[in-house]
Amino acid sequence: MSWFTKTVFSTSVGRKVIMALTGLFLCTFLAVHLAGNFQLLHQDGGEAFNLYTKFMTSNPLIKAISYVNFAFILAHVVWGAYITYKNKSARSVGYAVNNPGKTSSFSSRWMGVLGTMILIFLVIHLKDFKMAYLGITKDLPMVTYTLENDEKVIVKDMFSEVNLEFHEPIVVGIYVIGMIALGFHLFHGFQSAFQSLGLRHPKYTPIIKTVGFVFWGLIPFGFAIIPLIIFFR
């Protein structure tokens, strides 16, 4: 093995770098995804959202990044599972009485379970929307919009599909629970990533904590509130 593969496969510090870098990349993805989701709240019958969806699925740069994104999700899951397995095997006999709640946060101890919840959510989410958009599970109706320069564009009516789904109480429930799991996952994960990368200093750790709140608090809240708004609208 080269020094690089040896570092990232067979040292604990190197393995955590993979988790940190893939995790932080996925955090930036969340921010972009949420910005797009806000198009759903336009009271325009879905025009802004449908045109945005068309752009996101046809722009070559965005498409390339989306493949990287899927690869990073996979890497984060596989590495996470491997690290969890290694960590479980470091203590075959556990404690009869254990009180970890007094010394560490809930989030930090349940990262694997929270991550699994997010993975299940992701599978449901991709099945609901990505597969529908790709025409695998559904045949979405087409809709025509006239742009400002009088150009006519015909796009798939993704908005009506999202609108339909977000009127199902079970779907809205799954989204809210998924985002709660995401919030707890990032409560530990975001700042932990910087620690794994060795970035901890009295000068900038407070900034990491503040930006962390955006990722574990505001972004999951934003994702969860959109289906709720649509449901109750």
Added chain:
Amino acid sequence: MSGHMNLTLKVWRQKDAKSTGKLENYEAKDISPDMSFLEMIDVVNESLIKKGVEPIAFDHDCREGICGACSMYINGEAHGPKRAITTCQLHMRSFHDGETITIEPWRANAFPVIKDLVVDRSAFDRIIQAGGYVSVNTGVTIDANSIPIEKEIADDAMDAAACIGCGACVAACKNASATLFLSAKVSQLALLPQGQAERQIRVEAMIDQMEEEGFGNCTNTEACSAVCPKEIGQHHIARMNREFFGAKLSSPKK
């Protein structure tokens, strides 16, 4: 006697490394709140000896909080419910009359149980042997004042050097990771002028040894610092990570 306590102990008993152990119940009668936790075990052991029962084996040495021998997982916490102390500095006033106290050995595959509450912590020695030292192969001792160092840096190095190698960090970590222990030594020597020469080979060799011993991966739960009797901070782990990346990217070793 007034103020004295009667307690029930659930203690891990294991004949030797090969046997499977189990928790046994013992009564600790007439315990003074002023006793240390180890003195309480001494009293229980006296009574066990009188009854012809094998006394409870446990590690202890200095009994003044600086040697790190007294490894006990008490009521689900390394060194018991108090912070910044070892078991010998824990006093029975932290418990109440009638309480049941569960006492277990450190649990980690890298720390196999030898007998009862005694575990083999020589994995820590092997990690230190891998690079946790400074080689001075020649010459006389240089006058201390000829090596300038800032007070803040010397203080930080001293805080890291306070590690007594007790293993509470591993015991409390959900992953049985030795990262805090390792980082204390790496950080201490990385901060000091004397540690510079072997800085890169040290961190690489020590981390390799940690992997070999079978400790888990650090997931930054910070439980280690919370239970550390010397309150060694998380910034030492961050520094060790930086040291490791720097060494991996630029050390002379291929």
